Amino acid sequence: xAGVTQFPSHSVIEKGQTVTLRCDPISGHDxxxxxxxxxxxxxxxxxxxxxxxxxxxxxxxxxxxxxERTGGTYSTLKVQPAELEDSGVYxxxxxxxxxxTQYFGPxxxxxxx
Amino acid sequence: xxxxxxxxxxxxxxxxxxxxxxxxFSDSVNNLQWFHQNPWGQLINLFYIPSGTKQNGRLSAxxxxxxxxxxxxxSSSQTTDSGVYxxxxxxxxxTFGQGTILTVHP
Numbered sequence: 001x002a003g004v005t006q007f008p009s010h011s012v013i014e015k016g017q018t019v020t021l022r023c024d025p026i027s028g029h030d031x032x033x034x035x036x037x038x039x040x041x042x043x044x045x046x047x048x049x050x051x052x053x054x055x056x057x058x059x060x061x062x063x064x065x066x067x068e069r070t071g072g073t074y075s076t077l078k079v080q081p082a083e084l085e086d087s088g089v090y091x092x093x094x095x096x097x098x099x100x101t102q103y104f105g106p107x108x109x110x111x112x113x
Numbered sequence: 114x115x116x117x118x119x120x121x122x123x124x125x126x127x128x129x130x131x132x133x134x135x136x137x138f139s140d141s142v143n144n145l146q147w148f149h150q151n152p153w154g155q156l157i158n159l160f161y162i163p164s165g166t167k168q169n170g171r172l173s174a175x176x177x178x179x180x181x182x183x184x185x186x187x188s189s190s191q192t193t194d195s196g197v198y199x200x201x202x203x204x205x206x207x208t209f210g211q212g213t214i215l216t217v218h219p
Contacts, residue, residue, distance in 0.1 A: 033206065033207070035207070035209075042209050042210065042211045042212070043199065043201075043209040044209070045206040045207060045208065048205070048206055056205065056206055058206075059206070089154060091156065093207075098205065099143050099144055099203075100144075100161070101146060101158060101161040102144075102146065102207060103158060104148070104155070104156040104158070106153070106154070106155045107154055107155070107156075109154070
């Protein structure tokens with residue numbers, strides 16, 4: 001069974017540009033989560049999808065971040081325009097049901113210059 | 114929100130030594146996971162353990178939900194055990210601790 005995959009693995013962009021991160025969850029997992037770790041800080045929750053619906057987006061830092069999960073399969077997280085403080089590692093996780101193990105992808109390392 | 118504290122923040126061991134990592138949390142949870150972040154930054158699931166005790170090889174974990182703590186035991190540590198160990202708890206979304214940085218010297 002394939003694990004959670006994320007693309008790209010690394011992205012280096014300039015301040016003001018747009019970046020789109022993609023996450024493919026484990027097949028059949030309805031729950032998809034985004035987390036991020038900015039430099040020197042702990043890993044923090046961004047948002048949670050159940051199928052294509054946003055269940056909880058309380059962790060989204062501001063309206064420069066837009067997450068979608070059309071069709072309830074893969075998800076994208078767009079940052080527009082990117083700022084320096086957005087640099088960090090963005091993780092995606094999925095689980096079959098909400099109170100079960102969340103399986104994490106390898107992360108996307110974003111550097112905003 | 115829920116608070117998660119891990120201790121110790123740093124741990125240095127010689128190969129073959131045993132260690133115990135602790136995770137305290139401030140409220141009732143229905144999910145607790147331990148992760149190992151390897152040198153490539155990947156979060157590897159170690160245990161899903163909202164309560165009770167589990168063992169997997171040299172690693173074991175115990176969660177006492179009523180007292181709001183969990184322990185991760187590493188026995189006969191190896192250099193490949195080095196990395197950051199995270200505890201994360203949830204009543205829904207996961208809240209992570211700040212991690213324990215483990216360094217195992219040969």
